[in-house]
Amino acid sequence: xxxxxxxxxxxxxxxxFTAISPESLDARVSHELIQGPFLSDYQLDFYRNFCVDxxxxxxxxxxxxxxxxxxxxxxxxKRFFIVIxxxxxxxxxxxxxxxxxxxxxxxxxxxxxxxxKRWLMLEEVIQKTVKMPLDDLKQALIANEHRLDRNLDLLxxxxxxxxxxxRNV
Amino acid sequence: MxxxxxxxxxxxxxxxxxxxxxxxxIRSQDFDYDPLKLxxxxxxxxxxxxxxxxxxxxxxxxxxxxxxxxKHGIFLRNMLNAFYKIDIPTFVLLLFTNHFGIKDxxxxxxxxxxxxxxxxxxFIYKPHILERYDDYPLQPERITMPAVCMMAGTPRSHRHAxxxxxxxxxxxxxxxxxxxxxR
Numbered sequence: 397x398x399x400x401x402x403x404x405x406x407x408x409x410x411x412x413f414t415a416i417s418p419e420s421l422d423a424r425v426s427h428e429l430i431q432g433p434f435l436s437d438y439q440l441d442f443y444r445n446f447c448v449d450x451x452x453x454x455x456x457x458x459x460x461x462x463x464x465x466x467x468x469x470x471x472x473x474k475r476f477f478i479v480i481x482x483x484x485x486x487x488x489x490x491x492x493x494x495x496x497x498x499x500x501x502x503x504x505x506x507x508x509x510x511x512x513k514r515w516l517m518l519e520e521v522i523q524k525t526v527k528m529p530l531d532d533l534k535q536a537l538i539a540n541e542h543r544l545d546r547n548l549d550l551l552x553x554x555x556x557x558x559x560x561x562x563r564n565v
Numbered sequence: 566m567x568x569x570x571x572x573x574x575x576x577x578x579x580x581x582x583x584x585x586x587x588x589x590x591i592r593s594q595d596f597d598y599d600p601l602k603l604x605x606x607x608x609x610x611x612x613x614x615x616x617x618x619x620x621x622x623x624x625x626x627x628x629x630x631x632x633x634x635x636k637h638g639i640f641l642r643n644m645l646n647a648f649y650k651i652d653i654p655t656f657v658l659l660l661f662t663n664h665f666g667i668k669d670x671x672x673x674x675x676x677x678x679x680x681x682x683x684x685x686x687x688f689i690y691k692p693h694i695l696e697r698y699d700d701y702p703l704q705p706e707r708i709t710m711p712a713v714c715m716m717a718g719t720p721r722s723h724r725h726a727x728x729x730x731x732x733x734x735x736x737x738x739x740x741x742x743x744x745x746x747x748r
Contacts, residue, residue, distance in 0.1 A: 400643060427743060430743040446713040462688075472698055474703060519734075530708070
């Protein structure tokens with residue numbers, strides 16, 4: 397049996413993005429609101445300046461719904477989120493008991509396994525969400541604080557819950 | 566051989582080390598570019614026969630490479646090939662992974678369906694799972710922008726495409742973008 401080692405080897409499966417504007421590579425700047433004290437690496441004080449986190453996950457075109465620290469950050473900071481990542485990530489979160497706020501932000505993009513179609517759905521949901529009046533978004537956050545609290549509690553206890561389940565297998 | 570420190574949390578480690586006889590504990594990143602390194606490690610752990618609770622833990626929290634002309638992830642295929650090459654039963658493998666649903670892909674590669682590895686699917690691993698979370702009051706009076714997008718870290722083409730979309734659609738006044746917010 398032989399090993400397979402393509403050269404160059406890359407872990408990123410993103411070949412379908414073929415028309416990236418080159419200036420965008422250099423144009424990214426850190427916004428002035430993204431600074432301030434770190435409560436930890438993952439609970440960030442400056443998240444209080446925003447309602448929604450657009451989570452640009454590690455991978456996008458990928459066969460599995462991988463979740464990293466990027467998505468756990470809005471959960472630990474009690475914010476809404478849109479996941480720019482593989483399909484079925486919201487589905488996975490819901491299977492663990494997390495609320496994905498689909499009544500507030502349309503999460504149907506998560507079911508679309510075709511990366512191109514999912515991208516178009518994501519563009520639409522991002523535009524629709526960030527163009528909502530800021531007061532409406534704030535009110536939605538306030539009205540749903542109990543659900544955000546529940547998500548944080550779930551995250552706090554997730555490790556214990558998972559290990560308990562393994563013990564009972 | 567030197568290996569990166571495991572990402573497994575202390576609680577998970579305590580549980581798994583209590584339940585199994587752990588022969589080795591490594592990360593996929595340690596050998597994904599060099600399967601011979603895994604082969605060497607497995608050779609050192611090879612025994613005449615393995616007990617039912619013997620395990621080699623491999624943490625699989627890094628992404629695999631999926632080539633359009635290959636049916637399986639390259640890391641996954643190379644890893645199982647190493648077990649077969651050294652002739653270690655695959656039940657000895659404990660894959661600790663954040664790839665939910667990968668068991669089907671493993672089953673597709675396995676030569677003997679009765680010799681199955683243990684697969685634990687989780688996104689609980691260090692350093693992003695904290696020992697303690699603060700309560701984090703909402704403080705809505707501080708909200709001044711609808712959204713944030715943290716694009717720090719490794720450049721990825723989907724992040725560039727996302728930023729491109731924001732610029733072309735004049736969304737950068739509504740979304741604060743970061744390239745360097747993490748310590």
